[in-house]
Amino acid sequence: MIGELFQRLKAEVDEASGGRTRILLAAKHQSPEAVLEALTAGATLIGHNIIQQLTASEEALREMGAPEHETHVIGHVQSNKARPALIDAGTIETVDSLKTARRLNTVAGDLGLTRIIYLQINSSNAPSQFGVAPEDTLELAEQIFALPHLTLTGLMSIGANTPDEQAVRESFATTRKLAEQLRAEGHVGCRELSMGMSGDWRIAIDEGSTIIRVGRQVFGERD
Numbered sequence: 001m002i003g004e005l006f007q008r009l010k011a012e013v014d015e016a017s018g019g020r021t022r023i024l025l026a027a028k029h030q031s032p033e034a035v036l037e038a039l040t041a042g043a044t045l046i047g048h049n050i051i052q053q054l055t056a057s058e059e060a061l062r063e064m065g066a067p068e069h070e071t072h073v074i075g076h077v078q079s080n081k082a083r084p085a086l087i088d089a090g091t092i093e094t095v096d097s098l099k100t101a102r103r104l105n106t107v108a109g110d111l112g113l114t115r116i117i118y119l120q121i122n123s124s125n126a127p128s129q130f131g132v133a134p135e136d137t138l139e140l141a142e143q144i145f146a147l148p149h150l151t152l153t154g155l156m157s158i159g160a161n162t163p164d165e166q167a168v169r170e171s172f173a174t175t176r177k178l179a180e181q182l183r184a185e186g187h188v189g190c191r192e193l194s195m196g197m198s199g200d201w202r203i204a205i206d207e208g209s210t211i212i213r214v215g216r217q218v219f220g221e222r223d
């Protein structure tokens with residue numbers, strides 16, 4: 001079931017994006033067996049919100065001989081979780097302050113690692129969401145480009161949480177324009193846009209998303 005749902009989604013996403021957009025499976029609260037089913041069906045990118053779940057799931061998948069895949073952190077990283085996050089994920093999508101970036105940079109340096117990060121943008125200025133405000137993004141990005149153990153290559157946004165399609169579209173467009181501005185200022189590697197979830201990924205692809213983050217549409221409703 002999970003495998004079929006993934007393959008159906010993949011076909012739809014390939015069609016909608018011309019093959020330009022990847023699918024990250026949001027695996028919060030999913031069993032390693034469920035994730036393995038998706039990986040076996042061709043999924044290549046897994047995201048976790050909770051670092052303990054990331055670590056436990058990746059360990060179980062290794063023991064089960066799961067296919068190679070890439071892992072991203074898509075939830076807020078508390079500073080005491082920086083170390084396991086950097087060890088178990090190739091990319092951290094949710095950096096939203098200089099304090100968090102400096103902490104990750106220091107720990108990555110201690111571990112002898114370089115990690116890819118994205119900035120999380122609070123693109124609808126929602127009080128309930130993490131993320132840097134759009135107007136503060138360019139300055140924060142410049143400070144992070146100076147950190148030697150982090151490589152900033154994209155922006156992530158949850159987008160406006162509303163049934164108003166136009167507001168959702170505008171929040172994704174805001175994020176896309178920030179990435180365009182960063183590239184115009186010479187940061188040509190800043191190409192990834194992680195935007196769109198089960199309910200709004202088509203709008204996100206319209207607005208330039210390169211990675212959609214999908215949970216329920218493949219794994220089913222969460223309890």
Ligand SMILES: *Cc1c(COP(=O)(O)O)cnc(C)c1O
Pocket residue numbers: 026028049074075158197198199213214215216217
């Ligand atoms: C859970 C989650 C998703 C996926 O949401 P669905 O509605 O289950 O597709 C995407 N991004 C983040 C940050 C999430 O926490």
